[in-house]
Structures are given as structure tokens and as C-alpha cells.
Amino acid sequence: MGLFIKKAVRSSLDKGKVTTSYVVTTICAVLVALNIAAFLFFPRIASPIAIVMSNAITILLMLFAIQPINNLIQNEYGKKARALAEKEKAEQDLRDRVVSLESRNHELESRLDTWSQTANAPANVSLSFKLETMTYDKTGYLVKEEPLSRFMEDPQYKIADKKALSDKLSKFVDNLTHPGEKKVLYIGKYYVKASIGLDFTKIKFSNDGDALTFFGVKFTKLNDLAIEKDPDDVNHCWLLNDNGEEVTINQADVYRDFTSVYADMRSKEAGQALENEVETLCERYTDVFRNNLLARFPTIRFIDHIEDSSATWYSLKESGRDGRVNQIAANMLLMADALSGYTEVADRPLLTP
Numbered sequence: 026m027g028l029f030i031k032k033a034v035r036s037s038l039d040k041g042k043v044t045t046s047y048v049v050t051t052i053c054a055v056l057v058a059l060n061i062a063a064f065l066f067f068p069r070i071a072s073p074i075a076i077v078m079s080n081a082i083t084i085l086l087m088l089f090a091i092q093p094i095n096n097l098i099q100n101e102y103g104k105k106a107r108a109l110a111e112k113e114k115a116e117q118d119l120r121d122r123v124v125s126l127e128s129r130n131h132e133l134e135s136r137l138d139t140w141s142q143t144a145n146a147p148a149n150v151s152l153s154f155k156l157e158t159m160t161y162d163k164t165g166y167l168v169k170e171e172p173l174s175r176f177m178e179d180p181q182y183k184i185a186d187k188k189a190l191s192d193k194l195s196k197f198v199d200n201l202t203h204p205g206e207k208k209v210l211y212i213g214k215y216y217v218k219a220s221i222g223l224d225f226t227k228i229k230f231s232n233d234g235d236a237l238t239f240f241g242v243k244f245t246k247l248n249d250l251a252i253e254k255d256p257d258d259v260n261h262c263w264l265l266n267d268n269g270e271e272v273t274i275n276q277a278d279v280y281r282d283f284t285s286v287y288a289d290m291r292s293k294e295a296g297q298a299l300e301n302e303v304e305t306l307c308e309r310y311t312d313v314f315r316n317n318l319l320a321r322f323p324t325i326r327f328i329d330h331i332e333d334s335s336a337t338w339y340s341l342k343e344s345g346r347d348g349r350v351n352q353i354a355a356n357m358l359l360m361a362d363a364l365s366g367y368t369e370v371a372d373r374p375l376l377t378p
Contacts, residue, residue, distance in 0.1 A: 155247050157222040158310070158364045161303055162250075164216050166259070167295045173207035173264065176283065181290070184283050195279040203275060205268030209284065211291050214258040217299035218250040221307060223314075223361045230350055231336035237325045237349060240338065242318070242357070244310035246303050262288035310364060317360055322353055 176182040227241040262284045264275040315327055331338060341354050 155222055155224045155226065156358065156361045157220045157247060158244070158361055159221050160218065160250065161221055161246075161306065162218045163299060163302070164214065167211070167213050167215055167291060169209075169211045169291060171209055173209055173280075173283075176209070176287070182283050182286050184280070195277060199275070199277045199279065203266040203268070203273070205266060207275065208265045208267055209262065209287055210265055211262045211288055213260050213262075213288065213292055213295065214254075215292070215295040215299065216252045216254065217296075217303070218252050219303055220247045220250060221245070221303065221310070222247045223357070225341055225354075225357075228341050228357075229331070229338040230341070231334070231338050233336065235324055237322075237353070238336070239325060239327050239353075240329070240331045242311075242315060242327050243329070244307040244314065246307065260288075262291075314357075314360060314364065318353070318356065321356060325353065 173184075177184050221244055223244055224241070224247065229240045231238045231240075264277075264280050264284055266273045266275050318325065328334075341350070
């Protein structure tokens with residue numbers, strides 16, 4: 026149907042063809058009229074042969090006029106088909122718009138109903154999550170060189186335990202073959218990667234009249250994060266022979282346990298130093314965080330131990346007991362989020378009043 030209409034419309038748009046059809050049809054009509062008039066006004070020629078010729082001429086003229094008349098009919102049909110197509114398109118556009126508006130209306134009604142139901146439900150703030158504010162990531166090399174004599178009598182380093190005759194003989198032979206000072210050289214790569222934040226699940230509060238006391242409002246290391254170590258990292262612990270002219274690596278079995286223990290202890294020292302850095306950073310975060318909360322809520326206070334407390338303590342999940350706690354907890358959330366991304370903090374306002 027649509028294809029037929031399009032063809033009809035395209036045919037109707039051929040103005041030259043339509044004009045020619047009008048001219049040919051008009052000429053044929055005039056000739057037919059003249060043929061009829063000739064017999065009306067000249068009855069003497071109305072013989073059988075003349076009648077047959079007249080009819081033949083009329084039929085011939087009609088045959089010539091069929092195609093132009095058909096073109097004119099198609100042109101008129103094209104106009105009507107074009108108007109019909111435009112009307113159908115307008116009606117379809119209107120139907121599509123109605124469907125779209127109805128769908129939008131249903132969606133808005135559903136939203137209003139949802140908002141109405143949630144607004145009428147009682148509020149219950151449940152802050153049972155950990156908010157990560159930053160990732161502390163640090164790598165580097167620890168290099169130490171110390172004389173072996175410093176560890177000869179320290180039982181932690183296993184050398185003092187080497188009292189067997191074979192061990193004493195091994196030391197004696199090593200001193201003869203490698204005279205000079207012996208030094209331990211340690212080169213080790215250290216890593217730390219941890220997330221730091223506020224654990225809302227550990228925060229508790231107690232209500233003493235107008236005062237609110239909070240426990241657990243402090244930043245801590247939340248998780249140790251996975252570390253991808255480089256296979257090209259350098260990690261060595263060697264016992265060196267230094268006679269003043271050259272330095273060589275000591276391969277004596279009697280000192281093998283010493284280098285292993287020394288490397289392990291230096292690695293643990295580096296790990297503890299990094300843990301201390303993380304704790305110090307958490308303390309700075311905590312101080313800034315608490316000072317900002319006190320600036321907004323002067324009546325609250327913070328404690329770090331509740332073992333000997335006689336007060337009743339509630340988790341933030343139970344903050345519905347006191348509307349003030351909800352407000353303070355919301356500010357905690359906003360301030361903790363404001364600290365995100367800062368590796369250096371200062372005692373400045375985190376949120377403007």
C-alpha cells in the first residue's frame with residue numbers, strides 16, 4: 026500500500042507529463058465534439074459509410090485520449106494519496122506522543138507513591154560500614170652496613186651459639202684465609218600498601234544528659250592491600266671480607282645462619298617502621314577530625330577506652346534513640362569524605378558552617 030502510494034505520488038509530481046495529458050485530452054475532446062457537430066450540422070453526409078467513419082474516428086480519438094486521461098486520474102489520485110499519507114503520519118505522531126505521555130505519567134505517579142511511602146516510614150540511620158579515606162602506599166630500599174664484631178656475642182644472631190669444636194675451627198680457618206674486618210651488608214626492598222579510614226561499626230556513644238560521649242572515633246588502618254612485587258627487586262644480605270685492599274664475599278658455613286637472621290630482622294624493622302608511619306598518620310587524621318567535630322558540636326567528647334566505664338554504650342546502628350546522634354553521625358560521614366585524598370592534614374575546617 027505504501028509503495029503504491031509513493032509511486033502514485035512520484036507520478037503526480039511530473040508536472041510536464043500532467044500538462045501534456047491536459048493538452049492531449051482537450052484536443053481529443055475538441056475533435057470528438059467537431060466530429061459529432063459535423064453530422065449534426067451537415068445531415069446530408071449521414072450515410073452508412075460516413076457513420077462508420079465517424080465512429081471509427083471517435084474510437085481512434087478516445088484511444089489517443091485514454092493514456093492522458095489515465096495520467097490525469099493518477100495525478101488526482103496522487104494528491105489524495107499524499108494527503109492521506111500526511112494525515113496518517115500526523116495521527117501516528119499523535120498516538121506516539123500520547124503513549125509517551127502516558128508512560129511518563131505512570132512513571133511520575135510511581136515515584137510520587139514511592140516517595141510518599143518512604144517519607145512516612147520512620148527513619149533509622151544504620152552506619153554499619155567502613156569509610157576508606159585514603160590509600161597509603163610506600164616503597165623503597167633499606168641499606169645497612171655494620172661490623173660483624175657488633176653481633177658476635179648477641180644470641181639473637183646465632184653466632185654466639187656456635188661453640189662446637191668444628192665451629193671454632195671453621196672460624197679460625199676463616200680468619201686465617203680472610204684477614205681484616207668483616208662487615209655485614211644488607212640491601213632489601215620494603216613495601217607498604219594499606220587503606221586508612223573510619224570504621225563506623227566500632228563507634229559507640231553514651232548519653233549523659235546534654236552531653237554525648239563517643240568511643241572509637243578514630244582513623245585506623247582498615248586493610249592491608251595486595252602488593253605486586255617487581256621480580257627485579259634487589260634483596261641481598263652478604264658477609265664481606267675487607268682487608269683494606271679488596272672486598273670479597275665470605276662464604277663460610279659458620280656465618281650462613283647469621284646472614285639469614287640478620288636479613289629477617291632488618292626486614293621486620295622496616296615493616297614496623299612503616300606501621301609506625303601509618304599509625305602516626307592516623308593520629309593526625311584523628312586529631313583534625315575530632316577538632317572539627319568539636320567546633321560544630323561543643324558539648325560532645327571523645328574517649329579511647331571504655332573498659333572501666335559504667336555508662337551504657339550504644340552502636341551507631343541504634344542512633345534512633347537520640348536524634349542528635351543522627352546529625353553528628355551525618356557530619357562524621359561528610360567530614361571523613363572531605364578528608365579523602367589528603368596525605369597531609371592540618372587543623373583546618375573540613376566543612377563550612
